[in-house]
Amino acid sequence: xxxxxxxxxxxxxxxxxxxxxxxxxxxxxxxxxxxxxxxxxxxxxxxxxxxxxxxxxxxxxxxxxxxxxxxxxxxxxxxxxxxxxxxxxxxxxxxxxxxxxxxxxxxxxxxxxxxxxxxxxxxxxxxxxxxxxxxxxxxxxxxxxxxxxxxxxxxxxxxxxxxxxxxxxxxxxxxxxxxxxxxxxxxxxxxxxxxxxxxxxxxxxxxxxxxxxxxxxxxxxxxxxxxxxxxxxxxxxxxxxxxxxxxxxxxxxxxxxxxxxxxxxxxxxxxxxxxxxxxxxxxxxxxxxxxxxxxxxxxxxxxxxxxxxxxxxxxxxxxxxxxxxxxxxxxxxxxxxxxxxxxxxxxxxxxxxxxxxxxxxxxxxxxxxxxxxxxxxxxxxxxxxxxxxxxxxxxxxxxxxxxxxxxxxxxxxxxxxxxxxxxxxxxxxxxxxxxxxxxxxxxxxx
Amino acid sequence: xxxxxxxxxxxxxxxxxxxxxxxxxxxxxxxxxxxxxxxxxxxxxxxxxxxxxxxxxxxxxxxxxxxxxxxxxxxxxxxxxxxxxxxxxxxxxxxxxxxxxxxxxxxxxxxxxxxxxxxxxxxxxxxxxxxxxxxxxxxxxxxxxxxxxxxxxxxxxxxxxxxxxxxxxxxxxxxxxxxxxxxxxxxxxxxxxxxxxxxxxxxxxxxxxxxxxxxxxxxxxxxxxxxxxxxxxxxxxxxxxxxxxxxxxxxxxxxxxxxxxxxxxxxxxxxxxxxxxxxxxxxxxxxxxxxxxxxxxxxxxxxxxxxxxxxxxxxxxxxxxxxxxxxxxxxxxxxxxxxxxxxxxxxxxxxxxxxxxxxxxxxxxxxxxxxxxxxxxxxxxxxxxxxxxxxxxxxxxxxxxxxxxxxxxxxxxxxxxxxxxxxxxxxxxxxxxxxxxxxxxxxxxxxxxxxxxxxxxxxxxxxxxxxxxxxxxxxxxxxxxx
Numbered sequence: 001x002x003x004x005x006x007x008x009x010x011x012x013x014x015x016x017x018x019x020x021x022x023x024x025x026x027x028x029x030x031x032x033x034x035x036x037x038x039x040x041x042x043x044x045x046x047x048x049x050x051x052x053x054x055x056x057x058x059x060x061x062x063x064x065x066x067x068x069x070x071x072x073x074x075x076x077x078x079x080x081x082x083x084x085x086x087x088x089x090x091x092x093x094x095x096x097x098x099x100x101x102x103x104x105x106x107x108x109x110x111x112x113x114x115x116x117x118x119x120x121x122x123x124x125x126x127x128x129x130x131x132x133x134x135x136x137x138x139x140x141x142x143x144x145x146x147x148x149x150x151x152x153x154x155x156x157x158x159x160x161x162x163x164x165x166x167x168x169x170x171x172x173x174x175x176x177x178x179x180x181x182x183x184x185x186x187x188x189x190x191x192x193x194x195x196x197x198x199x200x201x202x203x204x205x206x207x208x209x210x211x212x213x214x215x216x217x218x219x220x221x222x223x224x225x226x227x228x229x230x231x232x233x234x235x236x237x238x239x240x241x242x243x244x245x246x247x248x249x250x251x252x253x254x255x256x257x258x259x260x261x262x263x264x265x266x267x268x269x270x271x272x273x274x275x276x277x278x279x280x281x282x283x284x285x286x287x288x289x290x291x292x293x294x295x296x297x298x299x300x301x302x303x304x305x306x307x308x309x310x311x312x313x314x315x316x317x318x319x320x321x322x323x324x325x326x327x328x329x330x331x332x333x334x335x336x337x338x339x340x341x342x343x344x345x346x347x348x349x350x351x352x353x354x355x356x357x358x359x360x361x362x363x364x365x366x367x368x369x370x371x372x373x374x375x376x377x378x379x380x381x382x383x384x385x386x387x388x389x390x391x392x393x394x395x396x397x398x399x400x401x402x403x404x405x406x407x408x409x410x411x412x413x414x415x416x417x418x419x420x421x422x423x424x425x426x427x428x429x430x431x432x433x434x435x436x437x438x439x440x441x442x443x444x445x446x
Numbered sequence: 447x448x449x450x451x452x453x454x455x456x457x458x459x460x461x462x463x464x465x466x467x468x469x470x471x472x473x474x475x476x477x478x479x480x481x482x483x484x485x486x487x488x489x490x491x492x493x494x495x496x497x498x499x500x501x502x503x504x505x506x507x508x509x510x511x512x513x514x515x516x517x518x519x520x521x522x523x524x525x526x527x528x529x530x531x532x533x534x535x536x537x538x539x540x541x542x543x544x545x546x547x548x549x550x551x552x553x554x555x556x557x558x559x560x561x562x563x564x565x566x567x568x569x570x571x572x573x574x575x576x577x578x579x580x581x582x583x584x585x586x587x588x589x590x591x592x593x594x595x596x597x598x599x600x601x602x603x604x605x606x607x608x609x610x611x612x613x614x615x616x617x618x619x620x621x622x623x624x625x626x627x628x629x630x631x632x633x634x635x636x637x638x639x640x641x642x643x644x645x646x647x648x649x650x651x652x653x654x655x656x657x658x659x660x661x662x663x664x665x666x667x668x669x670x671x672x673x674x675x676x677x678x679x680x681x682x683x684x685x686x687x688x689x690x691x692x693x694x695x696x697x698x699x700x701x702x703x704x705x706x707x708x709x710x711x712x713x714x715x716x717x718x719x720x721x722x723x724x725x726x727x728x729x730x731x732x733x734x735x736x737x738x739x740x741x742x743x744x745x746x747x748x749x750x751x752x753x754x755x756x757x758x759x760x761x762x763x764x765x766x767x768x769x770x771x772x773x774x775x776x777x778x779x780x781x782x783x784x785x786x787x788x789x790x791x792x793x794x795x796x797x798x799x800x801x802x803x804x805x806x807x808x809x810x811x812x813x814x815x816x817x818x819x820x821x822x823x824x825x826x827x828x829x830x831x832x833x834x835x836x837x838x839x840x841x842x843x844x845x846x847x848x849x850x851x852x853x854x855x856x857x858x859x860x861x862x863x864x865x866x867x868x869x870x871x872x873x874x875x876x877x878x879x880x881x882x883x884x885x886x887x888x889x890x891x892x893x894x895x896x897x898x899x900x901x902x903x904x905x906x907x908x909x910x911x912x913x914x915x916x917x918x919x920x921x922x923x924x925x926x927x928x
Contacts (some may be wrong), residue, residue, distance in 0.1 A: 037902070038529075039901060039902055040533065041710075042536070043709045043710040043711075043712050043713065044708070044709045044710075044712075045536075046533075046536040046537045046538060047505065047532075047533035047536045047537065048506065048533075048535040048710050049506060049508070049533075049710075049800055049901075050506065050507050050529040050532055051507075051508040051509070051510075051529065051799075051800055051902070052508070052509045052510070052525055052526075052529055052532060053509070053510045053511075053798045053799075053902070054509075054510070054511045054512060054513070054522075055495065055512045055798060056512055057493075060746060067485070068485070068488070069488050069489075069490075070487065070488065070489040070490075071489070071490045071491065071492075072489070072491040072492065072493075073491070073492045073493070074492070074493050074494065074495065074512045075492060075494065080492075083492075084492070087490050088490075091488045091489075091566065092488075094488065094490045094566045094567055094570065095485040095570065096480070096483070096484060096485045096570055096590065097484065097485075098486060098573060099483075099484060100484065101484075113699070116860070125528060125529045125532035125533075126532050127538065128532075129532040129533060129535070132536065133535070133536060133616070136536060145709075145714040147709060147710075147712035148713040149713065149714070149901045151901075151902070177713060178713055179712055179713040181712065184873035222487075223584060254584055254587055254623070254625070255588060255625035255630060256587075256623065256625070256630045260755055263707055280902070329489055330489075330492075331477070331489040332489050333479055333481070333486050367716065367839060367840050368837045368839070368840070369837065370836060370837045371835060372834075372837050372846075372848050372868065372925060373835075373848070373866055373925065374630070374834045375628065375629060375630040376628070378925055380835070380837045380846050380924075381837055382837070382838075382839040382840065382844060384716075384839075384840055401839060401844075403837075403839070403846060403870070404569055404846055405846070405868075405924050405925055405926075431542075439481075439926065441846075441924050442844055442868070442924075443844070444839045444843050444844035444872070445841075445843055445844075445872070446721075446841060446843075
């Protein structure tokens, strides 16, 4: 009897084996992705979406020499699996050669064995609705309205290739995020966890409610350079964009990364250490990538010095190194990116940072952040859901939202205080930072 | 397909749903990308499944499954009812739907050249030819891509609707990136967001004439390396092509989604400054700004015959003579606002997602000057056409965009190229400064195939009909050089 939450190793790899056995290509790789997910979404203090999804996708990469084709299906009948393998092989035969295709990876180190959380598998619609009702009740007590989403996902991922790579894992993800809104302010809180029982809905709701209440009656401040204390959600947002542009092995090879020609150089302050680690238990762990290779810890910035990037087998071959286990699903041409980013902690609390700031801003989170110029690591975005003015070492009230336009490596060179605790967003874990002279380029009306 | 949707609807009603609809969808996607001489992606995907949406105990529930056997479908319908019942204790008022006449229809895709008649080898050969032309100009990265999507869908509802729809989307484009000292400069043809994608056949690719534009696209990317940086200050700004389409998308298309206005995206994408008290009286733009939502435009990526609630495609005013005139609605939000019916904007990203209010084709109606006349009457300004970066606040007021390339205008003439131009503004002030809109001669519908919204995330394919427009006194050059 299997104790699988969704699909066991034998069943998942068995489907992969059926595709491999029927393939006529020189090399074949199969990714199997199964998922069962549910999400409860709320707004205006009631649930307005309560949804569930069950899906199983098979993605086949076939190679004939250096010609590669990719086909996918979610029809796992005998006919469906036969068809997807044949289509991948046919496409490979019609493709022009990719001289940079190094072949599929050989088996190497066995990926770590990770398992999902039964509590997350059991976090069904009733339990999610209960968590949401708790948040709504706390919002109502404070005269606020609640909006957000609570989700749980159980997934199974298997990779097998014709050279002998075999990898399998079950994963679980739970998330609760919310924005509580008052007359002229709002507050944000969220938690991600593999184990749904670690999500403390009342605590999150109280955090969001407090932020909303404290930022009421916002005043306008002028854009310009401000000493800014960035709470962890703001930091992780910036790190995500820096990571995908600067430490993408393909972007580095093609000359699109801000770190092109700068690896080994000091690119930001010595206090900054950034790395990617798919096995760190503080993150949402994944043991292997979409080529079935173990995700290795990769130093991205070490004491201010650029060290990365991350690689799949193709970008590793292009640069004469080995894969770090960061391949994307075949068909994705964006390149390998860090997906489990960690920023080294310091020794300050956010309260310490506020007390040490004569005049500055406290930022809860950013909204709609985007790369303005990836080659120069310039980002823009808006503050949201809790932006505060600090004067004389104290928070003196909320401020209307501001737009930042800032060079990220420059900002990381001006960090002078780092939080001693961190928080997880989906792909990054980071402490709060105080950044001197963070550049705000505009303002808005609320 | 009809048997499956009927079965799901019947099972949901049997389980206690007061309303149910179901969509069974099969999607086939083919995509080819040639980059620097190699076929970097040649992909064919098949995806099928069924989604069932119900109202039970006054609340919504939805379940999607990839298993199309009867037991799995009936199970999905029962789960949707259970999901609705879990939500019901939190609602203040039961969901009400504006009326719609249940349609029974079959809608065929419209195309001149069936993409299936174009062999994969020919698609690759086209892209390889473009790739050679671009790389001959010395760019570091040359890429060309084509994509074809075919979707068959059947919709059925407990009110008696039964609609079979066939859809084809075809698109393609080119991109060239030149790399220099500390710079990476990109040019795209015809647009940076998926090239051009339309609900037509392979004639879209033929009309693009990709090889005719390959060398110019690459040469402009190289020229950008030597172009001056964007100056900082206020000047007149002329937007055209994909950049004007995205400006319209972000600062008009999203804030008119009535679900967003009523707060259901508050925790994620945000809300809207266009609150219901502004409907019919708020000055959104200058008097020459006229904006429509039109799902009936032939070939538009936001065109369809019926939305995913079975409401027929419509054309409606969004901004008339500069005044805010209408929203994009669903049956539920139309009822909430007391409107007589939905204007048909509910669409889902496949079978596994609940329909949301999405843009159709949101169009800036043409004006009466030619594009050339607008440039000729601009003393000092800048023309921006292809988007590079975008960001806007959570009420859709403060925006900032970067374009691939800017063209300085001095004394009514193009005076040179500018690298990495940016501009910023506040939505009603910006559209209020619009003093010229180009005529139908340069008006076309631009597809945007990557519009994100909702949790779980959904991607919509939408369109924007635009020509060119001029905005007075816009702040450009937002990035400080360090």
